[in-house]
Amino acid sequence: MNIYALSSGRGPSGIAIVRISGKSSLKVCKNLTQLKEIKSNEVNFCKFYDPKTKNVIDPEALLLWFPAPNSYTGDDLAEFQVHGSNAVINALLKALSEQDDCRLAEPGEFTKVAFQNDKIDLLKAESIGDLIHAETELQREQAVKLVQGNASKYYDDLREKLIKSLSYIEAKIDFAEDDLPEKVLKEIQTWVKEVHKNIDKAINIIKEKLSKKFTSNNTALITRERHRVKLQACLKEIDNFLKKDQAKEIELAAEDLRMATRHLGSIVGKVDVEEILGSIFKDFCIGK
Numbered sequence: 001m002n003i004y005a006l007s008s009g010r011g012p013s014g015i016a017i018v019r020i021s022g023k024s025s026l027k028v029c030k031n032l033t034q035l036k037e038i039k040s041n042e043v044n045f046c047k048f049y050d051p052k053t054k055n056v057i058d059p060e061a062l063l064l065w066f067p068a069p070n071s072y073t074g075d076d077l078a079e080f081q082v083h084g085s086n087a088v089i090n091a092l093l094k095a096l097s098e099q100d101d102c103r104l105a106e107p108g109e110f111t112k113v114a115f116q117n118d119k120i121d122l123l124k125a126e127s128i129g130d131l132i133h134a135e136t137e138l139q140r141e142q143a144v145k146l147v148q149g150n151a152s153k154y155y156d157d158l159r160e161k162l163i164k165s166l167s168y169i170e171a172k173i174d175f176a177e178d179d180l181p182e183k184v185l186k187e188i189q190t191w192v193k194e195v196h197k198n199i200d201k202a203i204n205i206i207k208e209k210l211s212k213k214f215t216s217n218n219t220a221l222i223t224r225e226r227h228r229v230k231l232q233a234c235l236k237e238i239d240n241f242l243k244k245d246q247a248k249e250i251e252l253a254a255e256d257l258r259m260a261t262r263h264l265g266s267i268v269g270k271v272d273v274e275e276i277l278g279s280i281f282k283d284f285c286i287g288k
Contacts, residue, residue, distance in 0.1 A: 002028060003105035003113075004096045006089060013084030018092055020102070021077040021110060026065065028099045029078050032092075033063060040065045048082060050095045057091045058082040073110050074117030115269065122269025123152045126223045152268050158198055159264045161191040166257040173250055185246070192257070196238045199264075203231050227267055234263035 002022025008015070020028060029038055033046040043064060048057040062081040071077035082088050096102050106112075108129070115125045127146030134140040145151070165188045206228045237260035244253045 002099075002102045003109055004093070004102055005105040005110070006093065007079070007110075008084070011084040011086040011089055016082050016084035016089050018080040018082065018089070018096070019077065019105075019110060020080075020096065021071070021073045021075050021113065022101070023076060024101055025076045025078055026067075028096070028102060029063060029065065031099060032057075032080075032095060035063075038063065038065045040067050041070075048080065048092060048095075050091065052095075052098060057095065058088050069117070069119075072119070073113040074119045075113060121152050123155070123267055125269075126226075127151075130223055154198075154202075155264060155267050158195045159261060159268075161195050162257055162261045162264065165191050166254060166261060169246070169250060169254045169257065173254060188246075189242075192238060192241060195260075196235065196242070199231050199235050199238070203228060203235065206231070230263050230267050234260045237263065 002020055002025045004018065004020040006016065007019045008017040026038065030036070031051045032048050033044075034049055035044065035046055038044055041064075043062050046061055046063050047059050048061050049055065050057055061083070064079045064081070066072070066077045066079075068074060068076045080092065082092060093104075097104065111120070111125050111128055114120050115122060120128075124147060127143050130139065131143035131147055134143050168184055168188055206224050237256045241253050241256035241260065244256070246253045
């Protein structure tokens with residue numbers, strides 16, 4: 001099923017942008033423009049028609065075509081740039097609604113598809129929402145940093161340390177007759193304590209920004225609060241791990257690290273994301 005939506009604001013305006021994405025979106029583009037050939041990744045000058053009546057919707061318009069997987073969603077995607085009167089917008093949306101296998105996108109669905117197609121991780125999806133809703137320069141700067149992937153890499157690196165530590169412990173469980181070298185045990189303690197220190201630092205930064213009323217935007221507040229809750233849960237499991245005697249309680253210690261890894265991974269969408277997808281994407285614009 002192809003999804004479409006108005007990505008820009010409602011008219012009147014100089015230009016309106018309508019997006020469509022899906023497997024047969026190229027066919028829809030040809031139906032609406034009467035172009036026999038549509039060039040990818042460059043501007044196509046065109047007219048938009050109502051395929052039913054053959055009437056011209058917009059005599060001077062642009063079409064940009066991005067074939068999968070090199071598009072925002074990872075699926076075939078096109079952007080229509082038309083004159084931004086409400087009459088033109090409504091006529092174009094009506095024509096799209098009458099095409100086979102086309103439906104109006106849900107709020108945030110283009111970004112949700114991008115996430116499902118591994119074009120972006122969950123943290124970047126949230127940060128795109130923050131950027132859309134940014135009202136101050138500070139909000140914009142923070143959202144840009146997140147969109148560029150700085151935070152995702154930071155959390156991924158911490159998660160990799162936990163996974164590596166867990167792999168050694170699980171190897172000991174599977175091969176109980178073999179003792180882990182003292183050097184490896186010390187490395188595990190060092191890695192886990194380093195992760196603990198970094199997570200504690202990240203929590204304090206988030207708390208500081210929230211206490212200073214970093215943003216008046218509810219969506220951005222919810223995003224950062226979700227991160228804080230997940231980080232706090234991760235920290236609790238790491239504390240439980242560090243308190244245990246790993247030699248005597250190795251299986252329980254492994255479960256602590258396993259849970260810590262899951263909490264940390266859920267921030268960027270590595271695990272347990274279905275229950276939070278709706279709350280993240282519902283506040284997006286329809287055409288995003």
